[in-house]
Structure formats: structure tokens, C-alpha cells
Amino acid sequence: MNLLLLNVIVLIYLLVTMYLGYRGWKATKGTEGYMVADRKVHPYIMAMSYGATFISTSAIVGFGGTAGLYGMALLWLTLLNIFVGIFLAFIVYGKRTRKMGHNLGAMTFPELLARRFDSKFVQYFSGFVIFVGMPMYAAAVIIGAAQFIKTTLNINFDVALLIYTVIIAAYVIWGGLKGVMYTDALQGTIMFVGMIILLVMTYSHLGGISAAHQALTNMASMVPQNLAAQGHTGWTSMPALGSPWWWTLISTIVMGVGIGVLAMPQLVIRFMTVKSNREINRGVIIGGIFILAMTGVAFVVGALSNVYFLQTQGKIAMTVAGGNADSIIPLYINAAMPDWFVYVFMLTLLAAAMSTSSSQFHAQGTAMGRDIYETLTGKKGKGSVLITRIGITLAVLIAVVLGYILPGNIIARGTAIFFGLCAASFLPMYTSALYWKRATKAGAIAGLVTGSLVTLFWYLFIHKAESTPLGIAKMLIGRDVLITQMPWPVVDPLIVAFPLAILATIVVSLMTKPPSQEHLEECFKGIK
Template identity: 30%
Template sequence: MISESVIAAYLAASLALGAAFKSKADTIQGFLVANREIGNWLLAFTFGATYFSSVVIVVGGAWAYMWGQASLIIPVFNVVLGALATFILFGQRINQLSKIHDALTVPELFGKIYSSRGLQRLLGLMTAIGLTLYAATVISGAAAMVGTVFHIDLALAAFIIAALMAIYVALGGMYSVVWTDTLQGLMMASGVAALLAISLGRVGGMTALEAAKPALPPERINMRLIFDLALLTSVAVWGLPQLVNRFYTARGPGVVRRATGIATLFAFIVTYSSFLSGLAAAELLRSNPPADPLKAIPTLASMVLGPIGAAVFSGAVLAAAMSTADSIALTTGSAVVYDVLGIRSTRALRAASFLAMIAAAVIAVATLSLPKELAHAVTTIFKTGWTLTAGAFLAPVVATVLGARSREAVVASAVAGASTALAYGVAKAARVVLPLADMSFAITVLVSFTVYAVAYLATRRR
């Protein structure tokens, strides 16, 4: 009953925030970039909450549970490269470029910098495809949490969650996303921090964690895979449209600069709390390990938090999933309507954002109904959406911000990066082993940047 009350109150608050900002989102600029009036605290929280989904809490904790101390390279990369470096290297410049070119979306920024409507359409299409795939996995995770708490069918839970997010995003656009992200970020940080604090008390403090033995034997710990995951969950952020466009909303570069420390601290709390809780789970659950490592963190929460604490933690996990999914809905909707179709209408943007979330739910539900093996293969391809989007945008964003600009290089590297990511995803789903499959993201980045460099040098020689 406590869990139901906590989650119901949180969902009601999200809808209320959406309704509260409807009038401010009646213009295109209000809907897509919150009229560029977001301050430092809101910017830091909306960035952090969008960055870290429930994956970092549940899956990140499972990685630490399985791999032990070796997994801690991942939160180091998340904090230093995913948060701190993103704000310092890219945040202020992206904010300036978006204002100079009066761009409201990431594809539009490229379209205006390179004077190419076709480039805007291409990147908008890649955004829509990659993020819709990823959204389906996020919806599945949120549905599992809501379905478990309220004892309802997963398909029904998926549609409830999708509909609620679709409504508040459609009502308030970026305003709703920013403010609900802040609420969600507070729940995430407090939930995982509480879990870690109490778990440390049970296990005997940080000293005990230093000696924690991973659930897997040393010979099964793949350091190349861990390094690739560290890159995927940090460097990928530099090219993800739903995170890059957060800097569009800031009032100015000064806001981005002041938000840097807050965002970095948020990343530190969420990632380290999640991974260190995974180490604690390896110690506390040693005598009765869960059958599935993904259940390590939920099992730990049930063990150490009690009914009220477990309710808050379940709300934190749901908030983490929703804070990512709502941003994806807004970004996907704008990619289709604004970037690909060229429609400049808030009514169309509201409808597209709503439908993007419902479409993700339909895909998630359809996947849940498949036979187990086929569902696993399809879900693997969906997870490729994050890598595909980052692979398409990473090299173009970095090169453009640094001043190495070439329209041909942007197109070539975007296609090469997305194609490489998709090839690895499909191969994994089909259980075909490609070379260096455990470093698929690193290979995707290498291919994308190499193609960009070759195409850029070729255009310079003309």
C-alpha cells in the first residue's frame, strides 16, 4: 500500500506540472527550448535525470554485483566524461551556437550551420529511429516496476506509464520535461543514496566494500567489455540529441558554467551510489544470491530499506526511467514533425510527442508478447538505439563545436556510425559474433571519427 501511494502521488505531481506549464509552451520556442530561460539548478537536474535512467540503478548495480571493483571504472567515466567534460567542453559553446543560428533542435542546428535542409531531415530521421528503439526498452523497464507494485499486467502498465508521460510532455513541452526531471532527479538521488547509506551500515562500511568479492569468478570478468560500457555510458552523451539540446534551454553560457558543479555532483551521487550498492549486494546476498543478477539491487532494497524505504526506492527507479523516456518523447516528436516534415506548429508537436510515447509502448508490449528467444533478440536491437544515435551524432557534434566543419563529413560519419552500431546490434540479436563484439561502441566511435576525418580532409583538398 505504501508503494502504491508513493508512486501514485509522484505520477499525479508529474501531471500537475505538465498542466501548470501549458500556457508557457504555446509557442514553438516555448515548447521546444522553454524560451531559453532555464537557470543553473534546473539545467543541472534536467541534464542529470535525462542522462541517468533506471539502467544505472538496476543494471549498473548488477554490473558491480557481478564484476566487483573492476566495474568502478564506469562511474568514474560517467562523472568525469559524461557530466563534467560535457559541460566544460560542449555546454557553453552549444548554448551559444543554438542562439547564433536560432536553432531549436540538434538537427536544425546542423541544417543551419551547413545551410542544408536535407541534412536536417537526415539527422532528424536518424534521431527518430534511434530514440524510438531506445524508448521501447525504457518503457519496458518502467512497466515492470509499475506492474509489480500495482499487481497489473505488464502490457497495461506500459500503456499507463506511456500515456501519463505523453500527456504531461504534450501539455508543457520542454517546461514539463525540465520541471518533472528535477522532481525525478531528486527522487533518484535520494533513493539510491539512502540505499547505499543503509547498505554500508549493514555490510560494515566502505572498508568492507573494498574487500567485496564479485559474484562472478575472475576468469569471467571481461575488462574489454567493461571499458566499452564505460565509454558507451559516458562519451556517448556528447552526441545524444536529448542531452545536447538541454544546453539550448539555458539563459546563457554563464548558467551552463554555474550548473557544471551541480550536474557533476548529481552524477557522482547517482552513479557511485548505484555501483557501490551493487558491491554491497555481493556481500549481503552471498549466502542467498538472486537467480538473475538484475534482481540484485531490488532484492537488496527489499532486504535493507523496509516498507517505506522500499516504496521510496521503487519510486526512484520509476522516476529514473520516466525522466529519460519523457525527454525521448519530446526529442523524437520534434525530430519527425519539426526536422523531417518541416511543420512549425505547437499543435502538431504536441500530437507527435504524444504519439511517439504511445508508439514506444506499442513496440514494448508487442515485444513482451513474443516467444522468449525472439523477445530477447528484438530487445537487443532496441538497446542498440542508444549506440545508433550516439554513433550518428558524436563525431559531427564534436567536430562542429571544435570548428572542423564539413557537410560531406557530417553526412558520411553519421551514416557510418549509425550503420556500424546497427550491424553490431543485429549481429548480437542473431547470435552472430562480429570481430571485437565486446567493444562494439568503441569500434562505432572509431569508424565514425575515421570517416569524418577522411571526408573532411578530402573536402579541404578541393
């Protein structure tokens, strides 16, 4: 470890971040200035800030490490990230969300849905789902950051987690929510450049694109027996169709995260602050390239780390990482890249984690304060501010405790759980809010409740990876899962809960009275 170099890089980074934070804060001060500054926000800044919130340590460290384990089949997730997470999210969902959010004056995602369907229940139930579901995702981000600190500074994981928690607590208390657009864009830019360097260095180190892939293809025979028995067929081939490995990869990781992104509360809100469809159109370019450079590179490099570790240590990545996929990327970058790059990369990852963490904690705080407390009691003002603060504090505490107790290999799974929950609970309601005028309040509620309850039931009683450690099924029915026949114990809740939620939304809507024409006109004003 080169302490002098590390200090110089940290100092430069902090100075630039503080300067940009100050500029952003100054530019957004006062309503008039706030509006003008916002209107002038360059599409580059908008898309980068969306990207930096979307992609965090979880995507690079967690899913990159998962690619070290599963191989390049994870690129299916990148395809969905680009096509669904950017193209569809911006064009099909973003434009209407922007306009409808504007028509209804909504400030949070649950609020948008609640006002569209004229239902308080939608708001507090959605708030509840966010508050209960998000800690897993928040913990996943924290663990990702701590893993990188641990490997780079060569310290104990618990200490690394503590350091990160202190930094993040200070950041949230300092009020890291105002004027973060510029710092987000800086983080995004450094991440982008960093990932490109990482890709180029990896390919050139391994002798070029085809040679590197070929070397990885040739390693297929080195798949450990226990993984082969699960359906692992190598790092450049799909898992055996219908095997447990295939189901986890496709139903949990690719579909869950790939589709769930459409209904992520903290991402949807970005569209509500965009000023016109033109910014969205332009943002698509930067967003698409950014995601390819982030997840595309992370998954290719994660898979190729196997070749690097084979050549340098004679082992596959999973063996080098001691069986914990979460530490593959930190280990690879520390081993293969020069010191300066490792430090810059660590800082960027931490900064990205911080912007994601703080928006997660804020989303949980407002879910508790505004969406649950205010809606249920009808009280506003001091009480709800206090509840929001208590909510944020609780959210930080829960995430940190989870960070300590959760096992290894959890980053990708923890993220996928929350994304899948959002897809099943919110996506049918959100899609019909934007596109189906016949959808009713009762239909929206039916979809929301079905999606979230089926997901919960599936995790507790059917999906083995969660039901076994949770132990509730064992306690009630005497075994780990309700249905033991394959493939059910490895089928993700999303595959069942999402279609059921769509069905519930449609059937109940058609059975109930359509919403009033005036209300629809207000919601769809200016939407063709």
C-alpha cells in the same frame, strides 16, 4: 505489502507533483513570462532537470543490476559519466552548443547540425537514425520501470508493463512536456536523497565501507564457473584483460555509454535552452554531485548486494535474481530496505522513467514529423503535426512490443546500443560543427553515414550478442558471425565505427571546398 502506507505516499507524491507542474506551467505561460521564467531558472533546477533526463530507471535498475553481475569495475562508467557526461559535456560542448544553437535558431539536435552544415540530408538522415535506434533505449527504460513495479507490488511482469504503459500513454497525451523542469527537479531531489540513504544503509548494514568491500573481495572464489570462464575474476577486480567479459564491459558498457552521452539528442537540446554560460558553470557542481550519487551509488550498492544476499540467503545476487541482472536492484531494495523507503523509491523511479520516456517519445515523434517529413516534403503545418503524432504513437507501440519480447539482462545492453550508435553517428560531426571551421558539408555527411552504417553492419554481422538473435548473418552467410576469431565477436561496434567516422569526416572535409566565410561567421558569432 502495506497498502495504506503505499496509498498515502502515492497521494502525497501526486499532490506535490501536480502542484509543481501547475506552478511550472503557470510560470511559463505567455512569451514574456516564458522568457523571464526561463531566465530565472535556478542552476539547481537546470542541472537537476538535465540529471533526471540523463539518469533514469535504466541507469539505476539496469546498470546497477549489471554491477551486481560484473562488480565494481562498472565504476569506470561512473568516472566517464562524471568527467565526460558532466564536465566535458557542460564546459567543452554545452557552452558552444548554447551559443551556436542560438545563432542558428535551431530547435532540435538534427536541426542544429543541418543548419551548421547547410544540409537537409544531415537532418533527415539523423532523424532516421534517431527514430530507428531509439526504441531499444525506450524499451530499456520501460522494462526497468516494469521490473520495479513487478517486484514491489508482487505482480506479473506483463501486467506491470501494461500498468506502466497506460500511465505513460496518459502522461504523454496529457502533454507532459511543458513546465516539467520543476517536477524534474523534485524527482531529482528525491532520487538524490533516496540514493544517499540507500548507500548509508547498505554500508552500515554490512559493517562499514572497508568491511563491506572486504566481504565482497572475499567472495571472489564464489564466481560461478561459467562466468569465470568468460573472464569474471570477482566483484572487486577487473575482468581478465582481453577476455569476452572485459570486452563487453569496457567496449560496450563503459565506452559506449560513457562517450555516447555527448551526442544524445534529448540531452544536447537542454544546452540550447540554457540562458548563459554562468548557469552552465554553476550546473557543473550540481551535475557532478548528482551523477556520483546516482550511478556511483547504484554501482557500489549493486555490487554489494552480493554480500547482502550471501549473508541472508547464502547465494550470490545473480542466483537470487534467477539469472536476470535486471531484477537484482528491485530485489535488493525490497529485501533490505524498510517499506516506506521502497514505496518512495518506486515512485521516484517511475517518475524519472516517465520524464525520460516522454522525452524519448517526443524526440522520436519530432524526428519523424519535423526532421524527416518536413525536410523531405518541404511541407509544414497540419501534415507534419499529424505525422509527429503518428510518430509518437508508433514510438510508444514499438517500445511496448519490444518490452514484451526482449529477453532478460537487456536494460544495460539496450541502452548501450543506442548510446554507442549516437556516438559513432553524431559525435564526429557534432564535435567538428563546434570546433573545426574547415569541416565541410560533405565531410559531415561522410562521418554520419560511415558511423551509422558501420555500426549497423557490425551489429548484423560481427557482434555476436546481436547478430545471433537477429539471424540475418545466419541467413546470408550461413553462420552467426562473419569473423569467428576472438576478440572480434565481442568487440563493440563503437570501437571500429567511431574512429572510422572521425577519419571519414576529416579526410572528406580536407578533400572538399571549405564552407563560405559568411556562413561560418553567422555560426560562430560571439564564439571566441
